[in-house]
Amino acid sequence: MKYLSLVLGNIGGTLLLMVRALKYTPTLPRQFPRFIEQCYLVGFTTLPIVTILSFFIGSVLALQSGYSMENFGAKQFIGTLVGLTMARELGPVMVAVLVTGRVGSAITAELASMKVYQEVDALVTMNIPPERMLVLPRLAAIIVMMPILAVIANLCGWYGGALVCQYTHFISVDSQAYFAALKRFMEPKDIIDGLLKSEVFGFVIVLVCCYTGLSTRGGPREIGAAVTKAVVASLILILVLDYFVTKLLLFTT
Amino acid sequence: MNTTYTATPFAGKTFGVTVTRLNKQFSGTPVLRDISLEVKPGEIFAIMGPSGSGKSVLLRHIAGLETATSGGVTIGEFDAADPETRSKVHLALVFQAGALFNSLSVYDNLALYPREHRLCPESGIRERVMHALSILSLEAAAKKFPSELSGGMKKRVAIARALVMEPQLLLYDEPTSELDPVMSATISEIIATLREQTAVTTIVVTHDRSLALGIADRVAIIMDGRIRATGRPEEFTQTKDPAIANFLNPVIDLKNPRFKQLENHHE
Numbered sequence: 001m002k003y004l005s006l007v008l009g010n011i012g013g014t015l016l017l018m019v020r021a022l023k024y025t026p027t028l029p030r031q032f033p034r035f036i037e038q039c040y041l042v043g044f045t046t047l048p049i050v051t052i053l054s055f056f057i058g059s060v061l062a063l064q065s066g067y068s069m070e071n072f073g074a075k076q077f078i079g080t081l082v083g084l085t086m087a088r089e090l091g092p093v094m095v096a097v098l099v100t101g102r103v104g105s106a107i108t109a110e111l112a113s114m115k116v117y118q119e120v121d122a123l124v125t126m127n128i129p130p131e132r133m134l135v136l137p138r139l140a141a142i143i144v145m146m147p148i149l150a151v152i153a154n155l156c157g158w159y160g161g162a163l164v165c166q167y168t169h170f171i172s173v174d175s176q177a178y179f180a181a182l183k184r185f186m187e188p189k190d191i192i193d194g195l196l197k198s199e200v201f202g203f204v205i206v207l208v209c210c211y212t213g214l215s216t217r218g219g220p221r222e223i224g225a226a227v228t229k230a231v232v233a234s235l236i237l238i239l240v241l242d243y244f245v246t247k248l249l250l251f252t253t
Numbered sequence: 254m255n256t257t258y259t260a261t262p263f264a265g266k267t268f269g270v271t272v273t274r275l276n277k278q279f280s281g282t283p284v285l286r287d288i289s290l291e292v293k294p295g296e297i298f299a300i301m302g303p304s305g306s307g308k309s310v311l312l313r314h315i316a317g318l319e320t321a322t323s324g325g326v327t328i329g330e331f332d333a334a335d336p337e338t339r340s341k342v343h344l345a346l347v348f349q350a351g352a353l354f355n356s357l358s359v360y361d362n363l364a365l366y367p368r369e370h371r372l373c374p375e376s377g378i379r380e381r382v383m384h385a386l387s388i389l390s391l392e393a394a395a396k397k398f399p400s401e402l403s404g405g406m407k408k409r410v411a412i413a414r415a416l417v418m419e420p421q422l423l424l425y426d427e428p429t430s431e432l433d434p435v436m437s438a439t440i441s442e443i444i445a446t447l448r449e450q451t452a453v454t455t456i457v458v459t460h461d462r463s464l465a466l467g468i469a470d471r472v473a474i475i476m477d478g479r480i481r482a483t484g485r486p487e488e489f490t491q492t493k494d495p496a497i498a499n500f501l502n503p504v505i506d507l508k509n510p511r512f513k514q515l516e517n518h519h520e
Contacts, residue, residue: 118350128365
């Protein structure tokens with residue numbers, strides 16, 4: 001019962017933080033430098049790891065599916081499988097997981113440290129709402145950067161798969177055939193659904209990580225605990241939301 | 254360090270503070286018990302007491318950073334716990350550890366308030382910030398980051414940041430803790446001079462006897478979450494209350510049974 005009330009309290013607190021932060025949306029134009037800084041931190045610094053990991057995810061997907069599909073002569077559909085899986089599922093989910101580890105943890109650590117060392121209290125006494133200065137620019141940055149990262153992850157995954165198909169001796173599907181298969185069953189909706197999912201994940205990650213950071217109480221030891229809590233909560237939410245958002249998008253034309 | 258300071262008198266009126274039957278409990282443990290006091294506009298009011306007596310919690314209630322279990326605080330006619338009060342009263346709190354923004358330079362720490370509230374163009378902000386820095390002899394530290402500053406400098410920057418806000422109510426939480434006696438005297442001097450020049454209502458939480466009895470108009474002593482006594486500083490120098498006398502003039506008694514216990518423990 002105590003645990004349930006704690007969970008409900010956290011959900012309520014996170015939603016309240018979202019409402020309070022979005023209330024300051026009209027102030028976003030004059031927070032442009034802060035927004036650009038967050039775009040850099042969220043997007044640019046995450047780019048190398050997204051590029052490398054999604055390339056290898058696409059590669060291993062092609063390798064595994066090539067190995068299995070060879071048995072029943074369906075190698076020509078590897079491109080379709082890699083393309084759709086990356087666009088609809090693995091691209092958004094992997095980017096969300098990487099953003100949680102790379103950006104979400106940093107957000108929680110920074111905000112928790114500001115809370116513990118009374119910087120947040122200083123903002124409050126200066127009549128500068130922390131939701132406006134600390135949460136809103138991060139939410140805006142993730143909304144802009146998440147689809148860009150997801151598109152890059154898709155492209156890297158597709159090219160990783162293409163390279164493996166071309167140069168692995170037991171697959172040997174040339175890239176022209178691979179991309180032809182990829183295009184044949186791919187519809188714009190598949191890409192858009194993936195991007196929508198990545199938007200939802202990014203928004204939730206930043207919100208959860210900001211809330212966890214700002215609700216930290218106690219000493220420096222709590223900063224580490226807050227980061228762990230935020231990362232675990234974000235990862236659980238990504239996978240739970242993945243199911244429900246996918247179901248919603250599959251039945252929405 | 255300069256011995257003369259020239260601060261611009263702050264615009265607008267100063268506010269008095271009234272604390273009425275304030276009680277605060279953390280997880281059922283009482284920290285403040287039935288606190289009532291009144292701070293007049295323009296006065297320096299010191300709140301003294303032993304560590305853990307609830308002084309800083311009381312100050313956080315006055316700053317609107319805590320919600321009371323019962324009772325309340327009003328600043329002028331405004332409720333301190335109401336977030337709207339911060340837009341009606343210019344309140345500045347100098348935190349014990351400074352609470353400077355570590356990611357910003359000293360200059361940007363000071364410029365944050367006027368920038369966020371769009372009080373003046375950048376040239377005006379620069380003038381305002383450099384003036385506050387000059388009052389505290391910190392011009393050379395403008396480009397430094399808080400991590401590069403000593404404890405004393407951090408406190409002075411925190412005071413300068415409060416000055417930029419041109420407060421009508423200025424709160425200090427242990428402004429002289431962790432400072433050497435010379436720096437403590439300088440900070441006391443700054444607090445007194447700022448009040449003299451700007452007529453700002455000042456509340457200082459401290460256990461620095463010379464600061465409280467030296468510059469305050471009135472002093473309240475809190476012990477175990479309760480107000481033990483309130484009065485003018487001179488009333489405390491000849492106090493007959495043994496707890497207050499012991500707090501203000503502690504005597505190191507090596508014949509105390511507690512020392513004997515320690516000796517036995519080490520043997």
